[in-house]
Amino acid sequence: xxxxxxxxxxxxxxxxxxxxxxxxxxxxxxxxxxxxxxxxxxxxxxxxxxxxxxxxxxxxxxxxxxxxxxxxxxxxxxxxxxxxxxxxxxxxxxxxxxxxxxxxxxxxxxxxxxxxxxxxxxxxxxxxxxxxxxxxxxxxxxxxxxxxxxxxxxxxxxxxxxxxxxxxxxxxxxxxxxxxxxxxxxxxxxxxxxxxxxxxxxxxxxxxxxxxxxxxxxxxxxxxxxxxxxxxxxxxxxxxxxxxxxxxxxxxxxxxxxxxxxxxxxxxxxxxxxxxxxxxxxxxxxxxxxxxxxxxxxxxxxxxxxxxxxxxxxxxxxxxxxxxxxxxxxxxxxxxxxxxxxxxxxxxxxxxxxxxxxxxxxxxxxxxxxxxxxxxxxxxxxxxxxxxxxxxxxxxxxxxxxxxxxxxxxxxxxxxxxxxxxxxxxxxxxxxxxxxxxxxxxxxxxxxxxxxxxxxxxxxxxxxxxxxxxxxxxxxxxxxxxxxxxxxxxxxxxxxxxxxxxxxxxxxxxxxxxxxxxxxxxxxxxxxxxxxxxxx
Amino acid sequence: xxxxxxxxxxxxxxxxxxxxxxxxxxxxxxxxxxxxxxxxxxxxxxxxxxxxxxxxxxxxxxxxxxxxxxxxxxxxxxxxxxxxxxxxxxxxxxxxxxxxxxxxxxxxxxxxxxxxxxxxxxxxxxxxxxxxxxxxxxxxxxxxxxxxxxxxxxxxxxxxxxxxxxxxxxxxxxxxxxxxxxxxxxxxxxxxxxxxxxxxxxxxx
Numbered sequence: 001x002x003x004x005x006x007x008x009x010x011x012x013x014x015x016x017x018x019x020x021x022x023x024x025x026x027x028x029x030x031x032x033x034x035x036x037x038x039x040x041x042x043x044x045x046x047x048x049x050x051x052x053x054x055x056x057x058x059x060x061x062x063x064x065x066x067x068x069x070x071x072x073x074x075x076x077x078x079x080x081x082x083x084x085x086x087x088x089x090x091x092x093x094x095x096x097x098x099x100x101x102x103x104x105x106x107x108x109x110x111x112x113x114x115x116x117x118x119x120x121x122x123x124x125x126x127x128x129x130x131x132x133x134x135x136x137x138x139x140x141x142x143x144x145x146x147x148x149x150x151x152x153x154x155x156x157x158x159x160x161x162x163x164x165x166x167x168x169x170x171x172x173x174x175x176x177x178x179x180x181x182x183x184x185x186x187x188x189x190x191x192x193x194x195x196x197x198x199x200x201x202x203x204x205x206x207x208x209x210x211x212x213x214x215x216x217x218x219x220x221x222x223x224x225x226x227x228x229x230x231x232x233x234x235x236x237x238x239x240x241x242x243x244x245x246x247x248x249x250x251x252x253x254x255x256x257x258x259x260x261x262x263x264x265x266x267x268x269x270x271x272x273x274x275x276x277x278x279x280x281x282x283x284x285x286x287x288x289x290x291x292x293x294x295x296x297x298x299x300x301x302x303x304x305x306x307x308x309x310x311x312x313x314x315x316x317x318x319x320x321x322x323x324x325x326x327x328x329x330x331x332x333x334x335x336x337x338x339x340x341x342x343x344x345x346x347x348x349x350x351x352x353x354x355x356x357x358x359x360x361x362x363x364x365x366x367x368x369x370x371x372x373x374x375x376x377x378x379x380x381x382x383x384x385x386x387x388x389x390x391x392x393x394x395x396x397x398x399x400x401x402x403x404x405x406x407x408x409x410x411x412x413x414x415x416x417x418x419x420x421x422x423x424x425x426x427x428x429x430x431x432x433x434x435x436x437x438x439x440x441x442x443x444x445x446x447x448x449x450x451x452x453x454x455x456x457x458x459x460x461x462x463x464x465x466x467x468x469x470x471x472x473x474x475x476x477x478x479x480x481x482x483x484x485x486x487x488x489x490x491x492x493x494x495x496x497x498x499x500x501x502x503x504x505x506x507x508x509x510x511x512x513x514x515x516x517x518x519x520x521x522x523x524x525x526x527x528x529x530x531x532x533x534x535x536x
Numbered sequence: 537x538x539x540x541x542x543x544x545x546x547x548x549x550x551x552x553x554x555x556x557x558x559x560x561x562x563x564x565x566x567x568x569x570x571x572x573x574x575x576x577x578x579x580x581x582x583x584x585x586x587x588x589x590x591x592x593x594x595x596x597x598x599x600x601x602x603x604x605x606x607x608x609x610x611x612x613x614x615x616x617x618x619x620x621x622x623x624x625x626x627x628x629x630x631x632x633x634x635x636x637x638x639x640x641x642x643x644x645x646x647x648x649x650x651x652x653x654x655x656x657x658x659x660x661x662x663x664x665x666x667x668x669x670x671x672x673x674x675x676x677x678x679x680x681x682x683x684x685x686x687x688x689x690x691x692x693x694x695x696x697x698x699x700x701x702x703x704x705x706x707x708x709x710x711x712x713x714x715x716x717x718x719x720x721x722x723x724x725x726x727x728x729x730x731x732x733x734x735x736x737x738x739x740x741x
Contacts, residue, residue, distance in 0.1 A: 113552045180559045188552040218563045222570035226680070233659035235676040236669065237574060243669035248577060252570060 010523060012419065012516045030115035031519060033417070036101035038122050039092060042129065044486075046088040051479065053081040058441075058475035061468045065459050074458035075144035076159075080136060082147025083164060087171045088129055090398055091260055094267035095213070096125070096178055098409045099206045101417060103182060105510045106200045108191025108528060110520045113184035117177055125174040131167035135160040146456060148257075151238030151249040155230050162231055165224040172217045172224075175263070179213030182206050193528035197291070200508045200532040201284065204291045205270025208298040212259045212266075216302070220256035223249070247312055254305035262301040264398055266294055268405030269336055272358050275412050276340050277533045278506040279355035280347025284533045286339040293332035300329040310378050311385045319378045326376035333369060337362060352504065353427040357408030360435055364400025368393060371446065386456075389449025392442045400438060407434075410489055415499035419515040422492025430488060433481030440474025508532050550714040557718040561725050564688070568729050571681060575736060578673045585670020590740045593678070594648065598738040601644050602730065608637035609727045612696070612720040615703075622710040624703060631700045631716075634723065638693045645686055649679075681733050685726070692726045695719040 013033045020028045029035055056077055060067045069077065100118065104111050112118050136142045143164045145154045154161050186207050190199065226237050227249070236242030238249040277284045284290065306314060306322030340362060349355070371393040374380050384390060415421050444467035445453075453464050460468065502511040509526055510517075579586045615630035649658075652675075656663040659679050664672060699719045702708040708716050 113549070114556060117556075176563055180556060180563075183559055184552050184555050187555060188549055214559055214563055215566055218566035219570045222567050225684075226571075226574065229659070229676070229680060233676065234665065235659070235680075236672060237578075237676075243673070245577070248574065252574070255570075 010514060010518050012514075013519050014418075014516055016519045028119070030111070030119050032100045032104055032111050032115065032118060033517065035118050035122055036097050037417070039096040039100065039125070042126065043089055043093060043097060046084050046129065050081055050084040050089060051482065053077050053084070055475055055479060057081065058472040060458055061460075062472050064462060064465065069458070071458055072144060075146075075456070076136075076142040078456055079143050079146050079164075083132055083143075083168070085398075086147050086260075087168050088125075088132065090264045090402055091175060092125060092171075092178070093264065093402065094271065094406060094409065095182070095206060095209055095263070096121075096174075097406075098202075098271065098413060099178075099182060099209075099267060102413065102510055103185060103203055103206055104189070105513070105517065105521050106203050106508055106532075107186065107189060108194055108509055108522065108526045109185065109189040110522070112181050113188055114181050117181055121174045121177045121181070124170055124177070128167050128169075128171035128174060131163060131170060135163035135167060138163060148253060149224075149227060149249075150253075151227070151230070151244070151246045152240060154227060154249075155239045162228050165227055169221055169224045172221050175213045176217045179210035179217075182210040183214065186210075191526055191528050193530075197288065198528065198530050198532060201273040201287065201290050201294075202267070202270040202508075205266045205273070205294050208294040209263050209266040212263050212298050212301065216256045216259035216263075219252060220260075223252040223256070226252075247309070247314070250309050250312055251305070254308045255302075258305040258308065259298075259301050261394075261398070262297055264402045265333075266297060268361070268402040269294070269333075271405045271409045271412070272340060272361055273336070274506075274508065275354050275358045275408055276343050277535065278412075278504050279350045279352060279358070280344050281350070281505065281535045282343055282347035282533075283531070283535055284339065285342040285345075286335070287531075287533070289335055290339055293335045296332040297329060300325060300332070304329055304376075307376050307381070310381045323376055323378050327373065330369065330373060330376070337366065337369075350504070352411075353422075353424055353431065354408050354412035354504070356428060356431055357404055357411055360431065361401060361404045361408060364396050364404060364438070368396030368398075368401055372397065384449055386454060387449035388445040388453040388455055391455045392445035392449060395442050395445075400442075404434075407431075407485065412504070413510075414489060414493060415503050416510055416515045416517070418493040418496075419499055420492055420494070420496035421499045421503065422488050422496050426484065426488040430481050430485035433484060434478060435481075437474050437476070437478030437481050441471050441478055442474070444468070444471045444474075507535055548712075553714045553718060554721075557721050561721065564725055564729075568684070568732070571677075571684065572732065572736070575677050575681070578670075578677065579740075582670025582673065585668065586674050587741055589671045589674035589678075590737060592652075593738050595738050595741075597644055597648055598734050601641050602734050604637045604641050604644075605727045605730050608634045608641075609724050611637065612723045616713065616716055616720050619703060619708060619713045619716055620710055624706070624709075627703050627716075628700065631696055631703065635693060635696055635700070638689055638696075642686060642689060645682065649682075678737055681737065685729055685733055688726050688729065692719075692723045695722055 013031055016031075018025060026034060026038060029038065056068070057074070060069055060074055060077075100112070138160050141159045143149075143154075143157070143159045143161050145157060145159070145161060149161065149165060186199075186203060190196075226235075229235055230237050230239065230244070234242060236244040238244040238246055240246055273284060273290055304322055304326045306318055307326045310319050310322075340358075371389070375384065375390065375393055411422070411427060448464045448467045449455075451464070453460055453467075499515045501514050503515075504511070507529075509532075512526060513521060513523075611630045612634040615627045615634065618624075618626035618630060652658060657675060658664070659676060664675060667675065696719050699708060699716045702715060
């Protein structure tokens, strides 16, 4: 009865009444847009718990020695902070939230390839998260191994390592199935006329990310199973006291966990690649280079894991090999940065919050990336391995990079997702506060790291205190900025002015449909342009 | 509104289904690949112990199990051909034989493991703790690898049971058989994994 050309009456996906009512219409949702929101609310909740744990650490670090907690508790706090942030926020983060919402729309599809599998992925995510929370409260106490679970401490400590690693295993399934879903979606469900090189660059980044999720996650899966078996049966895979090899654990762990950082980063770069052309009203510079560089980062990213292990006792040959490849993998990332900046040249720039967040992203990513080169070079890494320098590096990259890209994405796409606009002035003020707070929080860590401040230590010599206090104050400023930002966004989503279909004059497909979109996204056949960024 | 919902759920893409199953199979290959990597590391370290320990396994039972799985892969492929030719009766028989083979495999596994348990050899046992490093690692890997594989046999059997009932109620038929195709593909994977596990554990003497 309803064929492709018939125009259906518009009902926003938020108002659509299907088989289920009330809360069940959310829990049982197979609509990729609703699943996006489900992920977003769960992930943002875990993010804020992670932030509070970070604040607790910053409070502790205000004075040497015990300030508000003892050493064992500090270990548990940074372990949970890492587990939450890595497994429950930044790995699913951009893919499961904005990937879910916008991948089908960007390629002109009604939904992902396997909507029920998509829903199942979210359910598993919730189960894994509950298991992670359980690991905190069961009788053996929260794990204190760090999120990296290095043997032999992880094989011998009496804390709830098994429950925490089992939680990570379950969360891994969610990641694998999302990756699988996205690969099939991109291969099979592009609208007629949209070849791979007609896709926008956000789907390209999601495509590269999905392959990493699919191929790398099983390796951490088997590694965690072996860790659990080792604890349960005293086998001796990793524990040297039982004849095992602790380095074997590190290799297996990082064979996943390095590619995992590209799972975090590639969609972030994809978001920035969408925002810049829109707010410069200009074609992206070097479309093919950016598309291929995403694949290159994914591919080469599988070959660099040893740079986390330079001081572990690996051979010199291994060390120079991994260092060489680490420098090589930096090249495609740099290509993207050059292309973003070049896109701005002679552009007609519209200084709105998403663009400002994108600029801040580029700034923080450059700092994070170049300090990564310092870490990638064996000679300098030996000085700063396991110091606060590393902590600052990865927070600049993950938080300053991917985190701020996430904020950029919300500011860019909120009007489309909710059909409402937020207050620009408050968004910009929050951004400035975030920027100041972020740099105050993490930059001092570079300095004291080089000076010898170790990571994961709750105690330190008095000479580091001024920097620690500065860092902690920065943390509070950042917290204030985050709260202001979120409050503004929530207010906008709930009661902001109605947003038009295309508030930013964007050219990709999501801006050709109403805000918010209807259930099946395109009530009329979308017009597929061969160049997704055709601004003239 | 009802047409809307029906429209989305009617979306059928066999190529997408098959691609999805192939991708899932890649993840399984990487899962077992990691395990085989660990096996090779420890075998390189303790070649003599691994060789000695493998003498404790019955090559005969292992070989019989290998043949059983190969036959079962053949019968599940025959079931697929049967359904493509609209021969429901034969399809059901062949799926049934496949499931029977799988059950026999598991029964043999039960006999093998049972024998080891009877001698006090099981993960975490006192005897295991007394073994030296190489032997301990070999038997731990033996239980881990065959155990994880047996779990996948059970998963495969579950898929095939579902296929059996769907063939019976005609939701898998000669016009729509991608579910059976995928189930058979998964079964071939489970067989393939055993083809690697068998020589690594049984034939290194």
